Amino acid sequence: MLPSWMLLLVSVGYAALLFAVAWWGDRNPAHVQRPALRPVVYSLALAVYCSSWTFYGAVGSAARHGLGYLPIYLGPLLLLVFGWRILERMALIAQSQSTVSIADFIAARYGRSQRLAAMVAVIALVAAVPYLALQYKAVALSLQVLGGPEMGNSSFGDPALYVALLMALFAILFGTRQVDATEHRPGMMLAIALESLVKLVALIAVGVFALSWLGGGERIAAATGTLFAHAAPDGFVAQTLLAFAAIFCLPRQFHVAIVECGDVSEIRRARWLFGGYLVIVSLMVVPIAAAGIALFDDSAAIADTYVLALPLAERREALALFAYVGGFSAATGMVIVASVALAIMVSNDLVMPLLLRRRGWAQRHGGDLAGTVLWVRRVAILCFAGLAYGYYRASGSNTTLASYGLMAFAAVAQFAPALIGGLYWRGASRQGAEAGLLIGFAVWIYTLLLPTLTDAGWFDGAWLEAGPFGFAWLRPRGLFGMQGWDPLTHGTFWALLFNIGTLLLVSQRWRPGLEEHLAAVPYLNPYAERRAPGSSEWRSGLQVRDLLTLARRIVGARHAQRAFVEQAQSLQQALQPSAPADRGWVQFTERLLASAIGAASARLVLTSSLRGSGMDLGEVVAVLDEAGQELRFNREILSTTLENIDQGVSVVDREMRLVAWNRRYQQLFDYPDGMLYVGRPVADLIRYNAERGELGDLDDAGMDTETAKRIAYMRGGSPHVSERVLGNGLVIEVRGQPLPRGGYVTSYSDVTEYKRVERALREINETLEQRVTVRTREAEAAQQSRTRFLAALSHDVLQPLNAARLFTSALRESDGADEQRRLAERVDTSLRAAEELLDGLLDVSRLDAGALRPEWSDFDAAELMQDLAAQYAPMAAARAIELRLSVRSLPVRSDRRLLRRVLQNFLANALRYTREGRIVLAARPRGDSVALQVWDTGPGIPEHHMRQIYDEFHRYQQPFDWDERGLGLGLSICQRISRLLGHRLDARSRVGHGSVFSIMVPRAAQAAPVRMRTDSLEPGSLAGMRVLCVDNDPDILAGMQALLQRWQVEVLVATTVDAALAHMEQRPDVLVADYHLHDRLDGLDTLDALRAIAPGTPGVLLTADGSDALKQAARRRGYRVLTKPLKPASLRAFLAAQTRLMRVD
Known part of the structure; x- marks a missing residue:
């Protein structure tokens, strides 16, 4: 066993070496890209295919199944020998289409389908998780073999976790440094190439040691015979097929082989270099597996660890350590490249499309998405590491390394049908x-x-x-x-x-649709899309004489000679038959032959001739299709134009078969997907429309007759214009034109809107005189209404003011106190009536002018009704009328202020016209709405008056002995507010029993928090308060001073801003200022200046300008707005509230 510190030191040191190599490669890309070094680096980087599975698991497979290890090497070798053109085609396509991943490559073939790209990315991610887990398991196994079984038993101390993080860090640093995924990564490729070289040398070293340990040839032969005693396992063919597909289906292999390919010539060099690499690795597996079986006999070590266990058992610790570095290289190389490839797919095909669909997201980021893309890729790499490590920990230890890899191979092999089909089948x-x-x-x-x-x-x-x-x-x-x-x-x-x-x-x-057909062109013939050198640089063994001889056989000697001479003159040179034929001469000859035998035959003849000259097939196709590129470009412009016009277009050939159409044509006639394709007989489409009733009510014989008639019409080549009404109501204008060489083109224009407007204009013209009469009558009625309105206005405004003048004179001449009080009350009543009339007229003017804008909010209707009941309760009590409240919590959505105004008018009318009995405020749910109602027991309104109650100044002319009459504006204002809010008004009444007025308000999901209502204060609670009043009118100040002094308030008055600033030394409790001061500052700025001296002092702005803009400006600065004429009750309520706050403080 080796000490753990040594394994840690070697692992960290080797990782540092990789970091240094990658850093040097990024700093010196010119050295890496040198023509002599680049193919070697590319070929060694392809060996990232040889992951820890091939380093450890192949030996284990050979020990268990004999030849069962060979498919993972045989599949790629077969591809390199027989199918290398697939890689070349893919590299050419990737360069021409700027694809950056296998998901991007497949999606671009099928019309750049975002959904298809996302599917490929998800499948690649699912397949990669167990494959990444394989690498972590290999590292854990190697550490357990070298350092003892105690290493890696706990998740906290599992070294595989730190290896996963280390690999992720490397991938982030050297794989996500630029957004452009097509830009090559020389540093990463150089590091991967170094890892491939290290693992190859390590495996050769262990293989040579195994051969030396086995000794003589007899022992080697015996061990090899035992190793391959069994026939190939059952899964041999399937594994070979999967390994064949893995070279271009695995995301990491696609990234290295296709995305990182600098030039397709590198693939030809890699056929031999990478192929030789695979042969050497596969040969080294045999002696290692044989020596492992001979030494351990399946008892002392598991087969997957023979590469490490063999030198360790023979006390060759240095060789075992070198083998560990080789296995570590195999695992890290695979993880790094796979992480980068998967991160590109996740960012480009999963995350960024979702972010860009969010409205305004790109604009909020200033259009600079580079940083976001890089961070998405970095986070994705960390997530891959976490997922793979979690899968490794959860999947158990009984699964072999080979089973991990083969399952991942089978998953990515699902890309092969779409890939290969897209390369070779136009109909995919x-x-x-x-x-x-x-x-x-x-x-x-x-x-x-x-x-x-x-x-x-x-x-x-x-x-x-x-x-x-x-x-x-x-x-x-x-x-x-x-x-x-x-x-x-x-x-x-x-x-x-x-x-x-x-x-x-x-x-x-x-x-496939038109877009897919266009997208498939570079995939089906990538050599035609490859940019070739200019005609002056292109040469082959072909001479102009050869092309001239070929042309003479087809078009005749005289015609061919004249055409070639004229072509040479156009090139400003003499005809030289012995000169090499460049690209221009080949394309000219093809056009000349096509004029005689057609384009297809000309291509066939010329291709055969060029192949006979020794040219490569790819060069032949590239030469002949350069002219075709221009034709395809023009066709793409035409197709794009057709797809972006409003008319539907269909084109049929002389055989009456569909050859072209656009999407609008399919939409107009609602053809199902797949019904329209090139070569479809147009008779099928006509019959289909007839069966749906588009051509009228026809039986089978009628359908056949109609179909034959339309086909004959198109064959006859006669232009026509007609209109047709489809079953869905659309009106289509059909215009048909014959084509010069046979065939027919038809356009279909949707003229439904035009016909509707035409019909409407006809109806307007027919009813114009009648409508003029109606409008004249309405205008005359409006003029009469305005006349009545102005007359009533003159009368009703002058009446209360005149009464006030009389009452004031009587008050001045009266001697008795009771008589003075009575006359003062009459003056107050008359002035209040005038004030209410002016307020009503102002509201009507604002509503009619559209100056009021609703401020929508959600609130509790019960709170609003309770506030109204509290406000009008004293008035009801004074009249000995019972005021009831029947509400419960019902959230509604409306403008709280305007809705309150409507209910105030309802309640004021009820109090005005109810002599005795009761008034009920009710809120009742009505489905999705709430009915806010005011019931009264007044005299009621006759039925014939109900239709006029919302007219301005209309009043029910019934005399009341309690001397109450309204102004006739309240319900008119209510109607205008309800229209503004979109709420419905309702009124019912019975003479002698009472009335009920209601407004329907939509319900809300949840009301805003209820505001706490402060308790009222006693009348004498303002004593001692000091108020500063600022107004440029001395009379107003005198009246304000008299009013406030009656409330025991100490009053400071000022007519200018400077005088007001001087009074601030006395520290007033409340500031009151008029808005129009006609001084250097207006009222708002004056309050700001005063509050700057005494911060926090409450302020009131008095104004006759009731505009919402002024009120909002005052509220933003923290001031209360009271409109003129001032209501003393409103001012007193504000002062009382400030007194209460002062007491709390």
Whole structure:
């Protein structure tokens, strides 16, 4: 055993070396990118495929199953020998499409589907968790072998946890330094290459030691014969297939092989370098496994640890330590690259799309998302480490390293159908790829993941043998009764079968749309998309003479010669048959041949000729398709234009088959997905519309006749314009035009709105005279109403003022005290009437002008009604009228102030017209609303007056012996407020019994907290208070002083701002200022100046300007607003409240 401090020192030192190498690589990228070094670094980085599974687990597999270890090496070797073109195609596509991950690569092929990218990212994440756990288990095993079983037994002291954090830190530092995922990471690649070299040398060292330990050839032969005594295991083929697909399906392999590929030529070099690497590693497994079996005989060590246990048993501690470093390299290299690749997918395809969908999120971040992307990737790497470590701790210790890796291989193999199908099959659709991926992954979970978790003790194992719900044919390891296969082969077979079958069937049902067809072009022929050198630099063994000879055979000698001479003249050079044929000459020849035999035949003839000249197929395709790129570009512009116009468009060829359409066409006629595809007979579409009744009520014979008629019309090539009303009510204008070389193009415009407006204009024109008469009558009625209003206004305003003048004169001439009091009361009543009239007129003016804006809030209706009852209780008691309250807590939503005004008018009318009896304030729920009601026992209103109660100045002209009459504005104001708030008013009355007025208010979910009401004070409670009054009108000040002195208040008066500031030396308790002072400061600024001397002093602003803006400005500064004409009761209530606060203080 080795001491733990030594293992810790070596681990930390090696990690520091990796950090230093990566740092140097990032600081000196030019050295890493040198032509001589770059292919070597790239090839060694590809060896990240050889994780701890191949370093430790392959030896264990060989010891247990003989040839069973070979598939993980055989699969990649077969790909490098026979399928390396797949990697080259992928690298070309990734460079042209700027894809940064396998999820991005697959999604870009199928129209850049965000949902498909998210599915790939989720599957990759689920598959990576057990694979990352494999690396932690390998590190834990190696530490237990070298340091003793006591290492790693507790979660707190588990060294695998610290290794996981160390790997995550490395991935964060050197894998998330830039946002652009297509930018290469030379530092990380150099560190990974170094790790690959270290693990290779370590494995060779242990293998050579095993050979020397085995001794002579006879012993080696005997041990090898024992090792391979058994035939290949049952899962050999399946494992080979999975390893083949893993090279381009594993996210980490895709990232290194495709994303980090600088030039496709590196792949050709890597075929031999990486292939040789795999051969050496696979050969070294054999002597190590053989020596382990011979030495331990399956008794002293588990097979997965032979690489460490063999030198340790022979007391070669240095070699064992070197082997540990090699295994540590294998684990860290895989974890680092896998973490970076997964973090890119999680940020680009899962997290950032969700953040960007949040309204205003990008604007709040100023459009700079780089920092957010990097932090998302860093947090994702830490989460991967935590998830994988948790899975490693929870999955138990009975699972071999190979079983971890193979299960992950089977999961990512579900990408293969969508990948390979996207590279070679034009008919693969987004719906097919999504459905196949989803179903294949679900089968993988059911047949592989759940049984593995069940074996680990997560679930009851009975269902594995009996099947879910007792259905034996659904057993996950014997699906549909299939027996005799190992679990991996069984699960892989069914998952891929369902995946491929679903991809084929769904793609046939829902064919690719226009966007997917365009996206598939660079995937189906990536060599055409590759940017080649200019024509002056491109050379081959082909001469102009060869192209001229070929053209003579097709178009004739004279025509070919003339065409070639004219082409040379256009290039400002003489025709030189012996000159090398550059790219321009090849493309010119193709166009010349196409003019005679068609484009397809010309391509075939020229391709055969160029292949005969010794050119590589990729070069042939690149040359011929450069001209095709321009054609495709123009086609893309046309397709984009069609997709962004309002009209639906369909194009059929001379055979009356559909060749082009846009999405609007499909939407207008509501064709189901998959019904429209290139080559579909247009007769099928006409018949489909006829069966839905779009062409009228037709029987089968009528449908056939109508279909044949329309087809004949298009074949005849006659333009036409018509209108059609579809079953959904849309009115479609159809315009058809023949194409020059046969075929027909039809546009469909939705003119429903135009027809509606046309019909409305026709109706308006027909009823215009009638409407003019109605509007004239309404205008005359409005003029008469305004005349009556002004006349009533003149009378009702002058009457109370005139009465006040008379009462004042009588008061001045009266001698008796009782008579003075009576006349004073009459003066007060008349002035109050004038005040109420002016307030009412002001409210009507504001409501009609739209100057009032509701301030919505949620509050308790019971609180509002209680406040009103408390306010009017003294008035009711003075009239000997019983005022009842019938309410309970009912939250409502309205403008509290405006709603209170409505209820005040209801209650004031009830008190005014009720001689005896009672008045009831009630709040009753009515569904989603609350009815706030005022009941009275007054005289009632006749039915013929009920329709006029909301008119201005309308009063029920019944004489009352208690001498009460209103102004006729209250209910008119109530009606205007209810319209503003959107609340419904209701009134009912019976003559001789009373009336009830109500307003319907919507209910709220929850009311705001109830405000505490302060208790009223005694009348003499203002004694000793000192009030400073500021007003530029001496008469107002005199009246204010007389009023306040009657309340035993000490009054300080000032007509200017300076005089008021001088009075502050006497420390007034309350400040009262008029808003319009006609001084250097207005009332608000004056209060601020006074409060600056005595902070916290309460202030009151008096104003005749009742605008909401002024009130809000005063409230923001902490002042109370009282409007003119001033109500003494309001001022007294404010002063009393301040007195109470002073007492509390």
